[in-house]
Amino acid sequence: MNTNIRKVFEAFASEGTMSGYSAIDSGHINATYLIETEKGPSFVLQRINHRVFTNPEDVVANKIKVSKHLFEKLRDRPDFGKETHVLNFLKTTSGGYIHRDEDGSYWNLMEYIENSRVYLKTPDRGIALEAGRAFGSFLALTVDLDPSKVIETLPGFHSMKLRFEQFDEALLNASSERKQSASAQISIANELRQEMTSLENLVGEGKIPTRVTHNDTKISNALFSEEGQALCVIDLDTVMEGVVHYDFGDAVRTICSSADEDEPDPAKIDFSLDYFAAFVDGFLGRSGLSLSKLEIEGLPKSAKMMTFIVGLRFLTDFLNNDIYFDTQYEEQNLARAKSQFRRVELIEENLGEMTNIVMNVSVRVQNKSGTVAK
Ligand code: GN1
Ligand code: MG
Numbered sequence: 001m002n003t004n005i006r007k008v009f010e011a012f013a014s015e016g017t018m019s020g021y022s023a024i025d026s027g028h029i030n031a032t033y034l035i036e037t038e039k040g041p042s043f044v045l046q047r048i049n050h051r052v053f054t055n056p057e058d059v060v061a062n063k064i065k066v067s068k069h070l071f072e073k074l075r076d077r078p079d080f081g082k083e084t085h086v087l088n089f090l091k092t093t094s095g096g097y098i099h100r101d102e103d104g105s106y107w108n109l110m111e112y113i114e115n116s117r118v119y120l121k122t123p124d125r126g127i128a129l130e131a132g133r134a135f136g137s138f139l140a141l142t143v144d145l146d147p148s149k150v151i152e153t154l155p156g157f158h159s160m161k162l163r164f165e166q167f168d169e170a171l172l173n174a175s176s177e178r179k180q181s182a183s184a185q186i187s188i189a190n191e192l193r194q195e196m197t198s199l200e201n202l203v204g205e206g207k208i209p210t211r212v213t214h215n216d217t218k219i220s221n222a223l224f225s226e227e228g229q230a231l232c233v234i235d236l237d238t239v240m241e242g243v244v245h246y247d248f249g250d251a252v253r254t255i256c257s258s259a260d261e262d263e264p265d266p267a268k269i270d271f272s273l274d275y276f277a278a279f280v281d282g283f284l285g286r287s288g289l290s291l292s293k294l295e296i297e298g299l300p301k302s303a304k305m306m307t308f309i310v311g312l313r314f315l316t317d318f319l320n321n322d323i324y325f326d327t328q329y330e331e332q333n334l335a336r337a338k339s340q341f342r343r344v345e346l347i348e349e350n351l352g353e354m355t356n357i358v359m360n361v362s363v364r365v366q367n368k369s370g371t372v373a374k
Pocket of ligand 2: 216235237238
């Protein structure tokens with residue numbers, strides 16, 4: 001698509017004249033561009049993939065709702081605008097936060113947070129801790145936002161049952177070549193089928209409270225300062241009602257490994273308990289997040305479950321001939337699935353230690369606050 005980025009940018013009521021732009025390639029669904037202006041601030045322009053997000057207006061409404069809520073909670077803090085930021089969306093010249101271009105594509109624009117950087121992989125334990133603090137704080141700050149007021153833009157997004165239904169359907173339609181190349185991963189998925197639905201059952205029984213969750217807490221969705229402080233959680237496309245385990249588990253998937261998301265060689269994939277301990281310290285110990293006993297107990301296992309569900313989705317997309325996630329090379333979705341399933345194995349091996357870490361940190365937090373998790 002040969003989009004006129006300047007024209008799209010000018011549809012928004014921002015100050016400044018565009019001097020250049022570049023694509024930010026880390027996402028798998030939407031297209032994102034960094035817009036530079038002659039003298040003023042930079043911006044982030046995003047085209048919402050409306051094949052995936054069939055109601056882009058709802059996606060943007062959720063992003064605005066959550067950002068406004070965060071802004072209200074943080075605006076009076078002394079570190080606001082320095083070490084703490086909230087995404088700031090711009091309106092179009094005709095009002096509203098979405099621009100629809102001539103091709104029918106949907107766009108939204110945010111201010112770029114100056115002097116910030118992202119990591120695709122965790123470089124050290126300090127970043128793991130700060131990432132934990134950022135994603136934990138996000139949940140602590142949105143705890144008073146009624147989840148039913150946030151629109152379910154992608155129904156069943158983290159539903160294991162739905163993801164297995166989609167996998168089963170993909171298996172029925174897949175080519176024999178693709179099934180053959182993915183045969184080991186197909187077996188792993190089938191073996192884990194029962195175990196992986198246990199959290200969903202607890203949620204269904206109402207035993208775990210729902211809340212507003214981010215739902216895509218990979219390391220690249222937090223911004224950091226050059227000094228390594230977490231500044232802001234970004235990519236609010238999937239904010240919806242969920243449970244703490246979605247955000248905790250998905251974060252562990254990327255934060256506790258220094259391998260690429262699509263690293264196909266199992267020998268090159270690690271799981272760092274050291275990063276995990278730092279992440280838990282940030283998430284539970286330094287974020288102000290308060291959880292029930294049942295929520296805390298489910299955290300270690302949620303890392304396995306969320307890593308698995310993402311792997312299952314990559315595998316399903318591979319079987320479907322790569323129709324959902326962007327791919328840069330043949331078999332990338334299979335490589336991504338292999339890599340996630342290897343992480344699942346490593347998490348299983350480390351589950352005992354992970355449980356000790358979670359329990360130790362949660363006891364420390366309770367002792368400090370004088371409350372006991374119920
Ligand atoms: C997708 O588009 P991106 O990169 O922010 C996906 C997430 C996956 C992630 C895996 C709407 O996120 O669910 O966890 O890829 N988003 C959607 O990297 O499906
Ligand atoms: Mg995302």
